[in-house]
Amino acid sequence: MSPAAPEAGPEPGRIRALVEAFADDPPLWRAGLAGLAFMGLWSVLVVPAEQLVLTLGLGAMLLALGLLDLRHFWLPDLLTLPLTGAGLLLALGGGREMALSHAGAALGGFLALWAIDRLYRALRGRAGLGLGDAKLLAAAGAWLGPAALPELVLLAALAGLAALGVLALGGRRPAADTPLPFGVFLCLAFWLHWLYGPML
DSSP: OOTTOOSOSSOTTOHHHHHHHHHTOHHHHHHHHHHHHHHHHHHHHHSOGGGHHHHHHHHHHHHHHHHHHHHHSOOOHHHHHHHHHHHHHHHHTTOHHHHHHHHHHHHHHHHHHHHHHHHHHHHHSSOSSOHHHHHHHHHHHHHHOGGGHHHHHHHHHHHHHHHHHHHHHTTOOOOTTOOOOHHHHHHHHHHHHHHHOOOO
16 A cells, blocks of 8 residues: 555556557566466466456456556556446346445445545545555455455555565665555455455
């Protein structure tokens, strides 16, 4: 969780900005291609055949979001909002009760991180979490339902702390205002929960 997360990377909500973020950054799109290959193999080994296409689509979206947040501190609406919509459509296929539960989880996930950011701003006078993180957690709620959200936030926070620990051990001790791309860790927790279910 970044104590001074930037508000956004490239101009949000624009297809051109999203394309250029990858096209103008060869290491980023190479990492994306390698990640897609790895996640594809991982998916084939873990999920049933009937869920493979859905899982690959989810994995590609989470990989793109994670890389953009890692590189630019940017979780574009162009990816997070369709991801939320896809999760709600998927939940609708499970019936009215499931759809309402997952819609509530999406709203609750967004409001929880939005409230944390508002509180941090009020106490510290600067951004703590961007709205992109809140929208990403909303997408997770839409896909996974309300029971998954506490675990996702906990796993993401633990992964973030572990990353800070690794940096410190490598001699790069982060300052109090060092930005941390929390969306990267949310994407990882989201992906693991989709593949393996509850882990805690």
